[in-house]
Amino acid sequence: MTRAELAAELAASLGARHEARFILDEVLGAPLASPVQLMGEREIAVARGMAARRKAGEPLQYIIGHWPFRTLDLRVDPRVLIPRPETEQVVDVAMAEIAYLGAARPVIVDAGTGSGAIALSLATEMSDGVVWALDASTDALAVARVNLETVRQQHEDSMLPVTLLESNWLAALPGSLRGAVNVVVANPPYVSGSEWDGLAEDVRREPFGALVASAGSDGTPGLSAVEEAMSQARTWLSKPGAVVVELAPDQAEPATRMARSLGYVDVRVDPDLAGRPRALVGRVR
Numbered sequence: 001m002t003r004a005e006l007a008a009e010l011a012a013s014l015g016a017r018h019e020a021r022f023i024l025d026e027v028l029g030a031p032l033a034s035p036v037q038l039m040g041e042r043e044i045a046v047a048r049g050m051a052a053r054r055k056a057g058e059p060l061q062y063i064i065g066h067w068p069f070r071t072l073d074l075r076v077d078p079r080v081l082i083p084r085p086e087t088e089q090v091v092d093v094a095m096a097e098i099a100y101l102g103a104a105r106p107v108i109v110d111a112g113t114g115s116g117a118i119a120l121s122l123a124t125e126m127s128d129g130v131v132w133a134l135d136a137s138t139d140a141l142a143v144a145r146v147n148l149e150t151v152r153q154q155h156e157d158s159m160l161p162v163t164l165l166e167s168n169w170l171a172a173l174p175g176s177l178r179g180a181v182n183v184v185v186a187n188p189p190y191v192s193g194s195e196w197d198g199l200a201e202d203v204r205r206e207p208f209g210a211l212v213a214s215a216g217s218d219g220t221p222g223l224s225a226v227e228e229a230m231s232q233a234r235t236w237l238s239k240p241g242a243v244v245v246e247l248a249p250d251q252a253e254p255a256t257r258m259a260r261s262l263g264y265v266d267v268r269v270d271p272d273l274a275g276r277p278r279a280l281v282g283r284v285r
């Protein structure tokens, strides 16, 4: 059986040509392999096994076991949220805020780091600075640790300044950082319980605690974690400093009101690549 024949078989079974291609690239380790390349029996069995898992509702990213995020290729498994393209944009917003503040060796916190996507992007793309990567989930932190070690090896920088810490939002940061954090970035869970019920099967395979939050204090569905992260960030930020928080487009207005009432100024919500409000920025002076 050739690569093209197996690709056609998997595409028909999955109803998605690009997913078949991802699977074959993973099995062969060669995206540009010729379509007439003959597949070995073992490769065929592995590829069919992966397609069967996908058909059973598992996210492609967990089956493949890694996924690109900005310049990184991150390990992902069911212990962490699959990093999303809109979060890549949130990193751009955070980097712009870091540049705007112009602090020498800025201290950055990624609150709810999951796979480490935001923290590791900032650490590798910023010219200077230190990054704290926090999460309440020990499982997620284990994945972030693997990603941190991989990035350190790839960048031949065993000292890449990232510290992983188990924490309820920012609560476990060392007290010496109070008032000394320049930028807090967070992509908290922001899906409401009722939205969760309607999510696709594969999205519901991601950790519940990474996706779902209760209503905010104003009753806005799914806003409690955004509110808590913004509220805690306020007490750790330097003056000047900034918080950058990802949210759902329909949460932009209530979250803006919340940020203002927490004392943030210049509050705005930047759009994602689809033009939907996505990254709330609040500054302190």
Ligand SMILES: C[S@@+](CC[C@H](N)C(=O)[O-])C[C@H]1O[C@@H](n2cnc3c(N)ncnc32)[C@H](O)[C@@H]1O
Pocket (backbone or CB within 6 Å): 080, 081, 082, 083, 084, 087, 111, 112, 113, 114, 115, 116, 117, 118, 134, 135, 136, 137, 140, 167, 168, 169, 187, 188, 189, 190, 209, 210, 211, 225
């Ligand atoms: C939407 S995921 C974001 C993961 C990663 N930052 C990303 O953008 O791909 C939210 C993360 O927040 C973490 N989280 C949930 N509640 C938390 C809390 N109270 N304190 C710290 N982290 C929390 C979850 O474990 C999860 O890793």
